[in-house]
Amino acid sequence: MELATAIETRRTVRMFQRRPIAQDLLQRVVRAALFAPNPHNAQTWRFDVVAGSKRDELVKIIRQFPSYMADLLATYPADLREFVLEFSQDLGGAPVLVVISVPTMGDTHVHKIDLIAASTALQNLQLAAWNEGLGCVCLTNALWVEADIVRFLGLEQREIVTVVPMGYPSAIPEISPRRDDVVHWLGFDDN
Ligand SMILES: Cc1cc2nc3c(=O)[nH]c(=O)nc-3n(C[C@H](O)[C@H](O)[C@H](O)COP(=O)(O)O)c2cc1C
Numbered sequence: 422m423e424l425a426t427a428i429e430t431r432r433t434v435r436m437f438q439r440r441p442i443a444q445d446l447l448q449r450v451v452r453a454a455l456f457a458p459n460p461h462n463a464q465t466w467r468f469d470v471v472a473g474s475k476r477d478e479l480v481k482i483i484r485q486f487p488s489y490m491a492d493l494l495a496t497y498p499a500d501l502r503e504f505v506l507e508f509s510q511d512l513g514g515a516p517v518l519v520v521i522s523v524p525t526m527g528d529t530h531v532h533k534i535d536l537i538a539a540s541t542a543l544q545n546l547q548l549a550a551w552n553e554g555l556g557c558v559c560l561t562n563a564l565w566v567e568a569d570i571v572r573f574l575g576l577e578q579r580e581i582v583t584v585v586p587m588g589y590p591s592a593i594p595e596i597s598p599r600r601d602d603v604v605h606w607l608g609f610d611d612n
Contacts (some may be wrong), residue, residue, distance in 0.1 A: 422551075422552045426531060426588075427548050427551055427552050428548065429549060429550060430483075430514050431551040431554075432556070432593050432594050432595075432596065432597075433557075433558045433559070433594065434556025434558060434588075434590040434593060434594070434598075435508055435530065435558050435586075435592075435594075436513045436514070436590065436591045436592040437513045437515045437516065437556065437557070437586070437587075437589060437590060437591055438514070438586030438588060438589040438590070438591045438593060439515045439516065440516070440588070440589050441516050441526060441573075441588070441606070442472075442516055442517050442555065442588065446553055446555075447470060447517065448581070449549065449553065450546060450549045450550050450555065450587075451468055451546065452549075453470060453545045453546060453548070453549030454466075454468060454542040454545045454546040454549070454558070455530075455545070456539040456540070456545060457538065457542035457544075457545045458538070458541055458597075459538035459541065459542070460534050460535075460538060463514070465523055465524055465539075465540060466520070466521060466523055466542050466607055467522045467523070467537070467576070467579060468519055468521055468542075468546075469519070469520040469522070469574050469576070470517060470518075470519050471517065471518045471519070471520065471574075472516060472517050472518075476516065476517065476518055478573070479518055479520075479570070479573060479574075480511060480512055480518070481566065482566055482569045482570060483509070483512060483518075483563045483566055483570070483572055483584060484509045484510055484511070484512070485565075485566050485569070486507060486509060486563055486565040486566050487506055487509050487562075489566060490565045492560065495507075497562075501549045505562070506546075507522070509562070510528055511576065512560070512586040513558070513586060513588075514588065514591070515557075515586030515587055515588040516580070516587075517586070517587045517588060518584055518585065518586050518589060519542060519546065519547035519557075519584070519585040519588070520574060520581060520583075520584050520585075521539050521542065521546075521581070521582040521583055521584075521585065522526045522539075522571075522576050522579040522580060522581050522582060523535040523536060523538075523539050523580060523582055524578060524579055524580075525578055525579060525580050537545045537581060538574060539582040541583070543559060543582070543583065543585070546585065547559070547585070548588055554589065555587055555588065555589060555590075556587070556588065556589070556590035556593065557585045557586060557587040559583050559585060560584045560585065560586055560587055561583050563583065563584035564583070565579065567581045569574045572579065604612070
């Protein structure tokens, strides 16, 4: 797939087929994340790729997130709230969960830079997954149960950036429209 096509056709996927993902395919997708730019090439990110019975155990932890974000959920439109509650039960049936983490905060700026680097890796991961016919969702809702995920995966001294449920899509959403009023062009009229 052309890069521009991948960028413009990628969608967040929240409903997955049960079909397992071959490990060599997953390795290609995760490898794309590792090639993301990062400061001093320190590669402070970490990717835990979780499948099988470990995935089922992790889902049991993550599915608790709606009760921890009940106040926020109460502000959602009813249909979205329903969807989140339904989705949380089995994370759309995603057969694989990728957990991205960085070291816990020391210096504020260093920490922010670690998060930016992990975000660049996250987008490589999402585009590479899409290129391979997979879908995924950056599930930051899982941060509401961050401490439990850290404990389960033995990630002491690290914090979770996001969890990424991944699988073959069973439904692909419509394109989410983009705003163009967020781009400000300065100095282009000078000549
Ligand atoms: C930082 C970030 C956090 C997100 N958190 C969630 C989330 O917790 N749950 C969810 O369903 N989607 C989440 N998403 C996906 C967005 O809802 C989605 O990217 C957005 O609606 C645009 O749709 P698209 O990705 O299909 O273009 C998140 C995306 C990003 C980049």
